[in-house]
Amino acid sequence: MSLFRLTLRNVLHRRFLSLLTVCAVAITVAFIVLLTLSRESVEQGAKKGYGPFDLVIGAAGSETQLVLNTFYHIGAPTGNIPLAVLDQAKQDKSVDQAFAMTTGDNFKGFPIVGMDSGYFFTRYGDSKLQEGVMYTRTGETIVGAYVAESLGLKVGDTFSGAHGLVQEQAHESAEAEHGENHGSGEHDEEHDEEHAHESFHYTVAGILPELHTPDDRAVFTTVDYAWAVHELAPEDREITAVLVKPASLLGAHDLKQALDGNNGVQAAYTSKAVSDVLNAVDQGSRLLSVLTAICVLLAGIAILLSLIAAVGERTKDVGLLRLLGKSRVYVWLTLTSEGLLVTAAGLIFGLLLGHLGAYLLKDALFAQAGIQIEPYHWTPEHWLIVAGALSIGLLSSLGPAFRMYRMHPLSLFKS
Structure with missing residues (x-):
């Protein structure tokens, strides 16, 4: 044997x-x-999550929260900053590219992100859409491949967004079911906000290819979508963050020093915040x-x-x-x-x-x-x-x- x-x-x-x-x-x-x-x-x-954008500008608060929300679409934003910050960043000679971002709404749990279309060409090059065309008008969107697959969205579909996070809405609904009292002014304000989101319709103009980044699970539209939803006057318009591709590391340092801590604005090194997460x-x-x-x-x-x-x-x-x-x-x-x-x-x-x-x-x-x-x-x-x-x-x-x-x-x- x-x-x-x-x-x-x-x-x-x-x-x-x-x-x-x-x-x-x-x-x-x-x-x-x-x-x-x-x-x-x-x-x-984590390494490829932020692409060439080594600096991000947003409201004062946690740098990690700012980076995670901006690039990984995790958690809530730290707040809003004046639109003038974008102009200041674009005028800086040490900046190669700068793009504004607005966020705070969602569609069935996926974040709706207002972003200049140039962001995609700067980060991903000349990669073509899976279907459709890039958005050009307010209300047009392109959706990530994961979102399109999960929700069965196709070019030409329409939908309405919702304010904030899904968890927050569920919490508010639970409070209403338990009969918690709200002031009439507050109730009217919440009702008007909900009505504003339901009455504003988005149209799917295109579907992104599989990028293998967090952008696969987001819905993108024009930066001014939030202003249009809430019918904000020009002087009241704000943005959530500015994504900066510096021309050099020294330029990023100079811009950070110029903006960090001024008028409730912070500038954070993306790589440092990501390193903190990886250390944890x-x-x-x-x-x-x-x-x-x-x-x-x-x-x-x-x-x-x-x-x-x-x-x-x-x-x-x-x-x-x-x-x-x-x-x-x-x-x-x-x-x-x-x-x-x-x-x-x-x-x-x-x-x-x-x-x-x-x-x-x-x-x-x-x-x-x-x-x-x-x-x-x-x-x-x-x-x-x-x-x-x-x-x-x-x-x-x-x-x-x-x-x-x-x-x-x-x-x-x-x-």
Whole structure:
């Protein structure tokens, strides 16, 4: 009987214990694979999330909140700033490109973002739309590929937006259902605002191609959409942020110094705010790394216990093999190959399970944070996972195998 057939027969003889060991290895490998893919996706998504815009200008507050809302469409804006800030940024010689952004409304949970159409050509080059044309008039929109797919939007469709975040609207509805009293003036103001949004209709002029950035899950329109919805006079018009592509890093520094802290305006380095977010993610990853190490230890113990049980069951079988002339090396290989076979089976199932988990979570992760996880991506760390898993299987096998290797065949048979 060949070594492989003997090893396979021994594994199948203890089906339940072998299955538990395979599951322990598979769950550990799947957890590590999912963690690896998620961490890489977060890092890559964060780096390419803001494109060439190294500086962002917005209302005073949290720099991280400003950057996340502007580029990743997460959370609420820090506030509004005067429209004159845009003119000041465009007139600065150290600025290559500057684009105004207005936001604060949503359509079925997806943010409606007012943005100059030049933003797309500056950030993505001359990439064509998937369908339709770029917006040119107030009320025309182009929608991200993820939004169009999720909501089934097509060119020519019309819709009405809603003010603020969906969570805020749900909270207000809950308060109304519980009969909380509001002043008549406040009630009328909220009613007028809701009516203004419902009466203003958007038309889908085009659909963006898959950009693999947070812009895939946003609805874009002209900057003046918010002014049109609320019928604001020219002197009352404000913007949410200014996205700046500086001509040089020194120019970005000078513009930041000129604007930061003046009249409730802040200028933030995009890369610094993103680095702060990644540092927070890294701290969470360290905690997960500890849990991963515990899982790896438990998987190694499971393999060790499985082989110890195998040694106890097959003592006489091994003694008989030795009396029939099989060498100590053959006996040693039967046990180590069993450990490697169980580990390899768990490794294969773990890799498949980890990538399946990434596939199932990719939409949820993208919907919440705009991070695109690649479930079919094979990273260099995968090779480390394979080598590490097989090494743990081999090391766990050495103890029981060495114990059988040292014993005399007669003592093995008599025991």
